[in-house]
Amino acid sequence: MSNGSGRTDIVFWSGNEIVAEAAIAAGCRFYAGYPITPSSEIAHVMAERLPEVGGTFIQMEDEIASMGAIIGASLTGKKTMTATSGPGFSLKMENIGYAYMAEVPCVVVNVMRGGPSTGLPTALAQADVMQTRWGTHGDHPTIALTPAYHREIYFSTIKAFNYAEKYRIPVMLLLDEVIGHMSEGMKVPDPSEYEIFNRIKPSVPPEKYFPYDSSFGDVPPMASYFEGFRFHVTGLNHTKTGFPTTDPDICQREEERMIRKVMKDAEALADLEEYQLDDAEIAVFSFGSTARGARVAVDEARKQGIKAGLLRAITLWPFPDRQVHELASRVKAFVVPEVNLGQMILEVERTAHRDMPIVGVNRVGGVPIPPYEILSKIKEVARNGR
């Protein structure tokens, strides 16, 4: 019960505002963007806060240019971010691919709204999850985080920067409209509660430096522009010098390295909430705001004597293959609620790799899936086995 004393150390930020504040705490000093609902509050806060910490905010002419700007700024050594929603995310895809290919760290926030196209500008969706994985062409690894609670948004934002710096890739921070817009009181995490990772700089003199030199490991050390190191950047397949090549062996080796550098750490990247799964017979797999309703549904199902549990992905990509596969061997069925018409359920089916009921709960009208809808699906599966 309330004590009436209040908690003056509590801030009341929206999810979007948290992303902006956490980005600054993570060391972000350059933001380029083009405002779009429901992500605009991130730009608002960055425009106000970045100059206060010696950083730069620029509103570009569109999303394509914004993505180009954060890649360019990152090459000068800055930690950079942009934020957008579906239509803007689509526009950014070409340059996101460029960042994968040129191995440029940066953070891209997508606050998901209804689609396709301009869709439902102010309403909830979770329908960009496959686009996040495969939206840009060509093979590439993907790291995408889907926090659902406010302090978690803060920590996920910091992790997004850390992963970008550690693996030299664009990292996707995937909110949805509910998470981005709602304000939930929280205590701002103290810097002692998280670690900051900065990109590895060259340990060799400029004349011995190559920007894609894998002799130092799968993530080559990264020089900053204007520090005297020769650093050619291209979207073409390239040798360790950064200059283009069509040599099949080099292209094969380098593309494999670019995927391996992330996927060999898949276990460490996995971040899951396991709730009531120990004796669960029906597992709910969910992420983002939908997972909060799923947790309430699991509690209700338990009250009604159904052994349900929740596996919530905080790291959505790389997908937790092993964890879902192992869970599939212990439970009788999966229920997969998501605010789209069935995307992550495909991954659950792929990784479960079993003949078992795997059923979706789906909405795309811009409104969240209420707990009772998830509950009734859990009950249906418990009763009918499908």
Add this chain to the structure above:
Amino acid sequence: MSQRYEARFAAVGGQGVILAGEVLGLAAQKYQGRYSIQSPTYTAQVRGGPTKIDVIIDDDPIIYPKTTAINFYLSLAQGSYDAFLYDLRDDAIVVIDPALVTKWNPKYKTFQVPIIEMAKLKIGKVIMTSVLALGIMVELTQAVPKEFVEKALLGRVPKGTEELNLKALRLGYDVAQDLLTKNG
């Protein structure tokens, strides 16, 4: 879930109800020490589209962040009233401005208050409508003690407007007391 309280303030964009919800949420969490979540909803239009803010208050951490059983609903426009009349409990308290909401569902206990006119005539500023509405809500429902609402309001509004805001809030208390007296 028994201590969960849900309130919804609806209007058209520009009327300022988002502020009312923000202050209520702040009051509950920052000043009273409970938990709260507030979520605004608006349309693509800058002004004139139906808009609302939902505030959830609970003694325990809030897991599901959206409304399921609304205790209090206030609407300042017909379009918004119609658009957001869902998730209400049968015993929900509803407040409308009869100048702008002329058709309402009699199923709910509905108080008619000319809030916008009162803001104009008694406070001298239409922009105080949402704070006046918040005052009515707080007194009618006792959802959050008034002292915390006042602290939250003063911490949230622009400098120099504190007195006027407080006046509007307290006028809301008086209006609500009148309603309660008249309606037993």
